[in-house]
Amino acid sequence: MMFVRLLLLQLRVNFSLSALRWYWFNDRKKFLTSIGIMALIVASIGPLFYLYSIFVLETFAAAAPLGQTEVVLTSALVLTAFLIAMLNLGFVLSVFYYSRDLALLVSLPLRPGEILASKFGVVLVYNYLIILPFLLPAIGVFGFQSAIRWDYWLISGVVVLLAPVIPLVVVSLFLLVLMRLTNLSQKRDALRMMGLLGFFLGVLALNWIFGSVRPGEEATFIESVLLAQDGLIHFVSRMYPPALWATRALVASGLTQFYNLLGYLLLSGVGVIGLIEVGQRIFYEGLIGGEEVRRGRHLADDDLGRRLGRVHSPEWAIAMREIKYLIRTPIFFFNSLLILLALPAILLVPVVAGGTLEVVLSGLEAEVPRPVQLLGGGAFIGMMALFAPAASSSFSREGRQFWISQLIPLSARQHIRGKLLYAFLLAALALPVVLLGAWLWLPWRPLEIVIALGAGLILSFPMITLSLWIDLLRPYLDWDSPDKAIKQNINVLLAMLGGSVVFVGLYFWGRFLFERGQDPWMIYGGVLGVALLIGYVFWVLLYRLARIRYRFVDPPPNDEVRER
Amino acid sequence: MITLEALSKRYQKGAVKAVDELSLNVKAGEIFGFLGPNGAGKTTTIKMMVGLLVPDEGTVTINGSRMDQDPMAAKQSLSFVPDTPEIYDKLTGLEYLNFLGDVYRVPGPLRRSRIATLLDLFEMRQAVGDLIQSYSRGMRQKIVLTGALLHDPAVFILDEPMVGLDPRSSSHLKDYMRDHCARGNTVFFSTHVLDVAERFCDRIGIIHRGQLIATGTMAALRERAKQRESLESIFLELTGS
Numbered sequence: 001m002m003f004v005r006l007l008l009l010q011l012r013v014n015f016s017l018s019a020l021r022w023y024w025f026n027d028r029k030k031f032l033t034s035i036g037i038m039a040l041i042v043a044s045i046g047p048l049f050y051l052y053s054i055f056v057l058e059t060f061a062a063a064a065p066l067g068q069t070e071v072v073l074t075s076a077l078v079l080t081a082f083l084i085a086m087l088n089l090g091f092v093l094s095v096f097y098y099s100r101d102l103a104l105l106v107s108l109p110l111r112p113g114e115i116l117a118s119k120f121g122v123v124l125v126y127n128y129l130i131i132l133p134f135l136l137p138a139i140g141v142f143g144f145q146s147a148i149r150w151d152y153w154l155i156s157g158v159v160v161l162l163a164p165v166i167p168l169v170v171v172s173l174f175l176l177v178l179m180r181l182t183n184l185s186q187k188r189d190a191l192r193m194m195g196l197l198g199f200f201l202g203v204l205a206l207n208w209i210f211g212s213v214r215p216g217e218e219a220t221f222i223e224s225v226l227l228a229q230d231g232l233i234h235f236v237s238r239m240y241p242p243a244l245w246a247t248r249a250l251v252a253s254g255l256t257q258f259y260n261l262l263g264y265l266l267l268s269g270v271g272v273i274g275l276i277e278v279g280q281r282i283f284y285e286g287l288i289g290g291e292e293v294r295r296g297r298h299l300a301d302d303d304l305g306r307r308l309g310r311v312h313s314p315e316w317a318i319a320m321r322e323i324k325y326l327i328r329t330p331i332f333f334f335n336s337l338l339i340l341l342a343l344p345a346i347l348l349v350p351v352v353a354g355g356t357l358e359v360v361l362s363g364l365e366a367e368v369p370r371p372v373q374l375l376g377g378g379a380f381i382g383m384m385a386l387f388a389p390a391a392s393s394s395f396s397r398e399g400r401q402f403w404i405s406q407l408i409p410l411s412a413r414q415h416i417r418g419k420l421l422y423a424f425l426l427a428a429l430a431l432p433v434v435l436l437g438a439w440l441w442l443p444w445r446p447l448e449i450v451i452a453l454g455a456g457l458i459l460s461f462p463m464i465t466l467s468l469w470i471d472l473l474r475p476y477l478d479w480d481s482p483d484k485a486i487k488q489n490i491n492v493l494l495a496m497l498g499g500s501v502v503f504v505g506l507y508f509w510g511r512f513l514f515e516r517g518q519d520p521w522m523i524y525g526g527v528l529g530v531a532l533l534i535g536y537v538f539w540v541l542l543y544r545l546a547r548i549r550y551r552f553v554d555p556p557p558n559d560e561v562r563e564r
Numbered sequence: 565m566i567t568l569e570a571l572s573k574r575y576q577k578g579a580v581k582a583v584d585e586l587s588l589n590v591k592a593g594e595i596f597g598f599l600g601p602n603g604a605g606k607t608t609t610i611k612m613m614v615g616l617l618v619p620d621e622g623t624v625t626i627n628g629s630r631m632d633q634d635p636m637a638a639k640q641s642l643s644f645v646p647d648t649p650e651i652y653d654k655l656t657g658l659e660y661l662n663f664l665g666d667v668y669r670v671p672g673p674l675r676r677s678r679i680a681t682l683l684d685l686f687e688m689r690q691a692v693g694d695l696i697q698s699y700s701r702g703m704r705q706k707i708v709l710t711g712a713l714l715h716d717p718a719v720f721i722l723d724e725p726m727v728g729l730d731p732r733s734s735s736h737l738k739d740y741m742r743d744h745c746a747r748g749n750t751v752f753f754s755t756h757v758l759d760v761a762e763r764f765c766d767r768i769g770i771i772h773r774g775q776l777i778a779t780g781t782m783a784a785l786r787e788r789a790k791q792r793e794s795l796e797s798i799f800l801e802l803t804g805s
């Protein structure tokens with residue numbers, strides 16, 4: 001069957017299975033390095049996995065007196081569906097529409113539905129890697145803590161296999177329609193980014209609507225959730241009802257179990273078949289065309305002079321090149337800039353919707369001195385600089401165009417200054433978020449807000465220099481779809497880990513000063529001083545590395561292979 | 565203008581010698597054609613000349629500046645057009661040219677007049693405001709050529725420059741290259757089109773299995789290759805094809 005062959009080929013390519021096999025026989029060192037990196041990734045999520053498992057165990061214990069321990073399963077299923085919907089927009093878009101192999105696949109005698117199905121298979125397998133750390137602890141905790149039947153483990157296998165299907169089908173259908181509708185527009189990239197943003201905000205809005213309690217109805221709400229049979233489970237699964245069916249398929253018995261399992265299976269199956277059918281009709285219409293050469297307007301000399309604008313410094317030119325490229329590539333834009341805007345929203349929605357914001361803020365005001373609060377505001381900006389992978393994928397995103405950076409007559413220092421300027425300009429986008437938050441909810445004076453923003457820029461410094469340094473150590477230039485440069489780039493993960501270590505170190509340093517009874521402004525200055533020092537150390541390391549890497553990084557090996 | 569001394573590059577941990585002690589001197593005002601069969605080492609040599617690859621041994625000197633000792637000066641003197649025009653396709657043609665103008669520090673008025681001249685030469689005025697991703701292969705090649713000539717380089721290095729160009733643009737490029745050399749600059753290009761090399765180059769070098777096996781004018785090559793008439797016959801004989 002052609003689809004199966006195509007799927008196996010896609011899996012071999014996307015998970016580098018053929019490459020690993022080749023390394024095993026021909027380059028054992030490279031094989032071990034690849035395996036080592038994978039082991040590092042798995043090990044790096046170990047502590048988080050442990051903490052999450054403890055959290056699930058405690059949730060189970062808290063739900064036990066209410067007789068609603070299944071809520072750990074429902075919560076895990078809703079959480080994974082939410083994560084898949086939020087994190088996969090850029091990835092699915094990239095795999096479906098921007099992979100380099102599409103030019104070849106489309107020219108082969110394959111049906112659009114077959115190509116789409118094989119791409120969907122790749123996305124599905126990737127997502128198992130994302131959801132397993134969230135589902136396994138819940139299934140394990142419930143399974144080992146409850147007196148369950150043997151079929152629980154069997155059905156849990158089915159549930160894990162199906163868990164990413166429905167949210168992925170929803171995301172895929174949305175993208176098929178979006179790409180089809182925008183393909184022939186001259187502003188299609190901008191429209192697509194607006195569409196992605198709309199989907200993102202829509203999911204957040206649903207989260208808000210289903211998570212909020214109307215004023216005055218708090219007592220009824222608590223009663224219905226805690227005292228009614230399965231009230232908590234019904235509440236948690238309001239946003240994603242299939243989680244309720246999956247939970248019942250796991251824990252119920254008899255016909256209830258059968259019908260819920262059947263419903264879950266049928267919805268997943270119908271979703272996939274529907275996706276392939278829709279893809280058969282509109283996949284190519286969103287993929288092919290729209291890139292044709294257009295006959296533009298003849299530019300007169302005056303117009304040319306006006307559009308060329310002013311002469312800028314090389315550093316500014318580098319920074320602008322980076323920013324233009326980032327905002328004009330939907331996948332780069334979505335995975336860096338949008339995250340910068342969305343992360344605060346994701347964090348704030350449950351607090352604001354749940355009505356606990358005032359409690360949190362009054363507690364903060366009573367317990368934490370103002371300078372430390374300002375430092376916290378700054379830390380938020382620094383976190384944004386770290387978790388929006390604009391700096392940690394900066395060199396990798398240049399890809400096959402890295403040769404231009406190597407060719408132009410700029411010193412390593414100029415290149416790095418340009419990159420730093422770009423990263424700071426992006427980090428500065430988090431400033432209005434803090435400004436708005438402070439204006440709406442925090443009793444900070446204008447000068448204090450400025451102090452918090454300044455702290456944010458200083459705390460961004462080590463995050464940016466560390467991220468750039470990590471990406472330049474081993475830039476991933478030979479990617480074949482833009483998503484790989486940013487989301488499947490190990491440098492991004494390593495930078496987040498490294499930056500988190502720096503943040504934890506700064507936190508303990510600040511706490512140490514706090515516990516020794518230091519003046520709050522001394523804590524503020526002490527933390528920022530150390531942050532500046534760390535940033536400077538990475539700046540020096542980055543500059544030294546750049547002197548080597550801009551000279552010695554070999555361009556991606558297309559030419560060497562073809563034309564030695 | 566271009567001096568290569570005992571240039572060597574190996575791949576696969578030294579198992580494959582892509583370029584083997586290649587020495588060459590190209591003078592100012594000269595158009596030099598670089599020929600060789602597929603896999604002979606042309607692109608590797610060119611990449612070492614422009615600083616994209618570091619040689620294992622040997623040196624590259626461009627306009628008096630050693631690439632390993634003063635790369636900024638060497639790079640400021642040269643420009644390079646690769647065989648595959650991988651450029652920033654999310655920038656417009658104009659933004660790409662402006663970027664190169666900034667990094668090569670071409671002053672504003674000079675930049676405007678040069679861009680206008682080159683856009684007219686390559687007939688790109690109507691497309692220069694569009695994103696490069698909408699360009700055909702030939703148009704990409706033309707915008708790369710325009711960008712490469714923006715700072716009026718003393719040494720102009722091209723890898724298969726005629727591929728993708730329509731006959732008129734190809735003719736314009738050749739005219740420009742002649743004019744460029746007449747002003748005391750140097751043009752070095754690789755090609756598979758032997759006819760172009762034969763008619764157009766002042767001197768020709770033939771590389772085979774990483775070694776420069778012949779260099780000279782067409783007349784000198786004919787002399788060496790037993791009075792064979794065409795460059796194609798000489799090429800086939802020297803490379804053992």
